[in-house]
Amino acid sequence: MKSQPPILPISLQEAKKPGIREFDIILVTGDAYVDHPSFGTALIGRVLRDAGFTVGIIAQPDWKSNDDFKKLGKPRLFFGVSSGNVDSMVNNYTANLKIRSDDVYSPGGKGGLRPNRASIVYSDKLHSIFPGTPIILGGIEASLRRFAHYDHWSDSVRQSILADAPADMIVFGMGERQVVEIANRLSKGQNIKEIRDLAGTAIKVEISKWRSMEHESYMEIPGFPDVSRDKELYAKAFNLHYQEQDPVRGRPVVQTHPKTIIIQNKPAMPLSTQELDHVYELPFSRKAHPSYNKPIPALAPVKFSVVSHRGCFASCSFCALTHHQGRIIQSRSIESIVREVKRMTKMPDFKGIVQDVGGPTANMYSMHCKRWQGEGACPDKICMGCKSLDASHKNQVELLRRLLEIEGVKKVFIGSGIRYDLVLKDTSGYLSQLCEHHVSGHLKVAPEHIIKHVTDIMHKPGKEMFEDFRKRFDAENKRPGKRQYILPYFMSGHPGCSVEDMVELAEYIRDNNLYTEQVQDFTPTPMTASTCMYYTGIDPFTMEKVHVAKGREKRIQRALLQYRDERNYGFVTEGLKMAGREDLIGSDRKCLIKRGKENRRI
The missing domain is CATH 3.30.750.200 (Transcription Regulator spoIIAA)
Incomplete structure (x- = not known):
């Protein structure tokens, strides 16, 4: 593991301490900067720094001025842009379209520090100030708006965010592997326009270029002009691209727009256990940047929590995880999680309480299907209740037991929710251990x-x-x-x-x-x-x-x-x-x- 700074710099003055004269990559985010693995920008920044690149962060820039966007200068490789941990429209408005007065991702919980459609606004600013510098969108907002989509806040079908923003590419899903590969390719002199085949990315090409390409390997879905006026075609398009969101069997998906063609490459392969262990054991301080004089409310409920796995195979209709983390469960090793919690116990403000150990669904830790690796998740059925799924809780029971044995740990809670239909089939004593030790x-x-x-x-x-x-x-x-x-x-x-x-x-x-x-x-x-x-x-x-x-x-x-x-x-x-x-x-x-x-x- 390469040596990393206590916290990534947000100013040129901070960059001088580790001897950084020019940033390779600058990440722009709608959240305050919190150096914690639950915050996407911090996670990506740490991964890029670990890969040998210098990284600066511009957090919650004032979009009404150019000053904040210029304060770190021009990056050598690219700008990475994210609205933050939450879609900016979800963050700024209630379900009834009322403006929220607060924002848990801002200092003191103050609202109004990020614009509506932040990814587009930030990209527009950067493109006008640094024309020609690659801009790569990432995070929830860009990931889940990569095709034409219904937008509740305008009550209309909007284009792919890549058609609206002056950006070169979207990194969708969990983006560690993609951003490092992009940085490596650009560092070797490859032009961003030449990076067309990278799994886990969406790109745009000129209509004339698309017409000259071979189309046999692509799944073409109804285009924006069609889905924006025909609801049946919209539903058909959704079903078609939904079926391709698997890293093993998925095909590239194409959707035409009036001025461009959007191509989503197949999703990136999940990280292995060893890769996931490495990512979450990077030296996060688990603190907000020291420049903030007010707390970031979103940090408090997760500060002493642990991510044990990614993915969810439940396929709930109201959840977008199938399009973001995918259905294949990717779990960390018990040893890695134990090491992370041991490091937490050394923090002066740790009171002995591990707030959560989990993922999108806490009790899916270590569950797997033998078909996932070679065939991917089945296209014609949901994993829940399938006999091919190994839904044993045995490894999670062992994990929780090991965590309780760590000196300095008093309680280990499950705060991220469980699927009770999985618990009903368990024979490992999970529910008994859960009730006795892990419910707050x-x-x-x-x-x-x-x-x-x-x-x-x-x-x-x-x-x-x-x-x-x-x-x-x-x-x-x-x-x-x-x-x-x-x-x-x-x-x-x-x-x-x-x-x-x-x-x-x-x-x-x-x-x-x-x-x-x-x-x-x-x-x-x-x-x-x-x-x-x-x-x-x-x-x-x-x-x-x-x-x-x-x-x-x-x-x-x-x-x-x-x-x-x-x-x-x-x-x-x-x-x-x-x-x-x-x-x-x-x-x-x-x-x-x-x-x-x-x-x-x-």
């Missing part, structure tokens, strides 16, 4: 809904599995005499869900004492199957019509999940009348609304 009062699970046709569309397990898990969880907690609870997450407004379905869910919540203020109103974010359904009213996998709640009905559905909140009484009453369930308005203990309060409005 509440265990997060996400049934999302209890109506079968809704959970089927979501690709979530049904009510019966959730109830089975609740019974087993309660039984396990009686043994050590603990009072621990399930914290369920439910979703309103998802495609396929009607007001009648939400009333039934509200009754289920009431009858099972599951009421919580932590509910989620479905937000159509780029490149999910659910967003495709929201826009088109069509399930892209079956091409059947799907009910979609919008406008007032969507607000009513959310209110039904929070039926106890007096501010929602008017909407709840309206929903009960729509569903023909006025019997739930009255004085009986089963009623959702007390008689006499049903006419209240927000």
Whole structure:
């Protein structure tokens, strides 16, 4: 491992200390700079520095001026641009399109420090100041907007972000391997326009050049002009590119735009266990840059957390992980995670609590299918419930046991959520160990809904599995005499869900004492199957019509999940009348609304 500085420089003055006269690469991000592996810019910066390149960071530049974009000078190789850990539109607006007043990725939680569509805005600035210098987009915003996509905030289909931004390339998915390869090629004198074949990247080519290329090896999907006016073609295009998001069997995907052609190369191969170990054992300080005089709120809940794996094979319709991290689970070794936690125990502010050990789904650690390496994930079925999947929790049980044995560690919690349908099949004692040692009062699970046709569309397990898990969880907690609870997450407004379905869910919540203020109103974010359904009213996998709640009905559905909140009484009453369930308005203990309060409005 090459020697690395305590923290990557954000100014020319800091660059002088390690003797940097010119940066090879400058990373521009919409987040504050936090040197922690959960922050994408820090992770990519550390990986590039480890590969021998000098890296500077411009964090949350003032986009209304040129000064911040010029402060590190011109990089020798390229600018890397990211909106930050979250899509800038998701970050700046609520599901109801109201401007957020805060931003957990900014000092003091202050909102308004990143522009809307940050990747495009930053690229425009850099291109105008440093024409001819390669610009490479990365991160969630660019990754999930690489094709024509429905944009909830403008209520329209937008072009690929690469067609809108003056950038040369998108690195999509987890980009460590790609950015190092790009840096190596550019350092050897190759022109950015010549890098056409790199897995895990999307590029644009001139229409005339595309016409002269051989097309046999590409999957061409309906173009922007077609999908922006024909919802059925939009759904078809989504299904076609969804099927190619596998690093083994995926083909390059092409989509025409009015002035350019977008080509997504096949996804990059996942990192091996050894590569993943190396990345997460780079010397992150786990601190915000010392120049900030206010804390970065997003750091607190993850500061002493550990990433154990990547990927998720659940294929939930409302999640974009299939397009970003992929379905193949990539796990670190137990030894590597133990070493990372041992280093954490040496930090002066470590209090003995490991906040989380997990990934997109905590209990998928070390799970694998023998087909993944040679054939990739199956194109015609979901991995959940497949007999070919090794869904044993044995290695995670061992991992958690080893972490508890480390001197200085008092508690190791699972904070990133689990799939309870996987737990129900486990025979290794995982649930028992989880309840005894790794639940911090509440265990997060996400049934999302209890109506079968809704959970089927979501690709979530049904009510019966959730109830089975609740019974087993309660039984396990009686043994050590603990009072621990399930914290369920439910979703309103998802495609396929009607007001009648939400009333039934509200009754289920009431009858099972599951009421919580932590509910989620479905937000159509780029490149999910659910967003495709929201826009088109069509399930892209079956091409059947799907009910979609919008406008007032969507607000009513959310209110039904929070039926106890007096501010929602008017909407709840309206929903009960729509569903023909006025019997739930009255004085009986089963009623959702007390008689006499049903006419209240927000």
